[in-house]
Amino acid sequence: MDATKRKLYWRKNLRFLLILLTFWFLVSYGCGILWVEQLNAIRIGGFKLGFWFAQQGAIYVFVVLIFVYVYGMNKIDRSFDVNEE
Template sequence: MEENKTRAHQYWKENLKYLGILLSIWFLVSYGAGILFADALNGFRLGGFKLGFWFAQQGSIYVFVVLIFVYVRLMNKLDKKYGYDE
């Protein structure tokens, strides 16, 4: 029983690590590229739009969707590692 608690604790700790990393990436892209560094990025264009504006409007959404798929893949590997897969 104690071994299951330890494994569950390790599983949750690794899950939180993944969440922290992925949410940090999303924060940097959405807040950093869309707001903080928008003026510097506006010197470049993507699809006819200034890059800072593009990140603020669409780029952060695209990155968030990609991060969801990355999270699913990481969690599938984590489930297999700890024996929580079906």
């Protein structure tokens, strides 16, 4: 694999990571901590939304994020032909 292709692969990888980590930050630190007061004004059933994000929602998003990462990374690997057999 030549150096330019390698560089391109790495850049694509980093951009994908950055997008996922942005979501990771938004649901945990954002919805769960920084904007919790504002979100608590919204209610869904017995839950205040900010409280729900902090104790439930963020965790569900975390799980989804890892599976999205696995799917996306495998696809990038294949398109650059660096996947394992």
